[in-house]
Amino acid sequence: MDFFSESLKTALELITSRDPDVVSAVTVSVVVSLWSTLFASLAGVPAGVAVAVTEFTGKRAVVTLLNTLMALPTVVVGLFVYSLISRQGPLGGFGILFTPWAMVVGQTLLAIPIVANLTMSAIKGADPRIVPTALTLGAGPFESIRRLVVEMRFGIMAAVIAGFGRVIAEVGVAMMLGGNIRGYTRTMTTAIAMETGKGEFALGLALGLILMTVALMINMALNALQQR
């Protein structure tokens, strides 16, 4: 059987018929990933800037830690958050396990190291004269750093986009914390894992093609914003 041509056909059918299950999985994937990326950026960008522009003892250890955290397996993040938010865990009272919010928490943790690390690299790669020049021109320290961030916005955008890429593509956190609930926490990736498990390889590959298309559109939109 030719899986690939069959899955191309299936993908087109699913898109043209606006299959409700696919629409819902795409929506959940995109919305959860956007929220996670937003929170991860709010934490990761300032953290990355702070580590890049300040000197402190143990800085190298922090950088090494950030690098190591980038290699965190998604299932480990999933398990860790699971142990916190299960009813038996310390945060069990909120009852968010198997809701989209659980996935947002896990994916945010997953994306923070990447966003922070790449932000740090971008800032480190900046012209070292930016901050001293701004200071000489009479800007305060906060204003100087703001200038630096504006100057390096492309690199920071790239960090955010990389974070988004990681969370929309991952399956471990989504499966473990979301539970693959149809129409609620079923994302594109958990749907692909499920269809593969059911032996529906062509359908799984079709969903993969749709996921790639959605990711392409989002990245094109982000790119357009970046070019302005």
Add this chain to the structure above:
Amino acid sequence: MKLLRPLFITLAVTLSLVSLAAAEERLKMSTTTSTQDSGLLKVLLPPFEKKNNCKVDVVAVGTGQALKLGEAGDVDVVFVHARKLEDKFVADGFGVNRKDVMYNDFVIIGPKNDPAGIAKAKTAAEALKLIAAKQATFVSRGDKSGTHMKELELWKAAGTDPKGGWYIEAGQGMGPVITMATERRGYTLTDRGTYNAFKGQKTDLAIVFQGEKGLFNPYGIIAVNPKKFPHVKYDLAMKFIDYVTGPEGLKIISGYKAHGEPVFFIYKK
């Protein structure tokens, strides 16, 4: 940051348009992959959800994990198939009001030429003994699911401790295990419903042993004990149990067909 502002505005608008919050009540149910993969839940849940203006959130995992979720109080109701474990779940105080729902049966599938000659076996245990004697490839679920528990029970009855290169512990769901057995030309134990969904296009393995009493596979539904976990939605869980085991639910279950064949059977009253 000026240039990033339009991005954040776009983000904010997108995010506020699609709210993740849910207004209606949600009942969390852990169940086995077979009830979901067979397609039964797609027809069984909607009438109940409509009548009670609620959503049933289904977390489909192996029976062992499904019960664990109940033991942690992470779900309101469990719908599984492993009678001994279910009884223990209730005896340990995690669940209340266990009810029989339906049954199907297990079958042993394998290559059509039946290299271990198990078709002539009298019992399932004897069939496994023949497989072990021949060291024919056997793929085990290895995931503490209801099917895996059944398999271990049968090995025990056969007086064999399966070990060696011929015994593959997959640690995966029923579907992947059937696929693996197909690729490796091995035998495996599966519920009839999942096999029916795979036979033909997805697997060329055939049923080589079936129809013995020991392969009976009953499903039960249990409410998670509200005395142990005050936050569980016990009333809704009981409504759901009454629905599934009542005339309306049973009619849907017995009338449900996948690939033209019934998947689950209800008990005659």
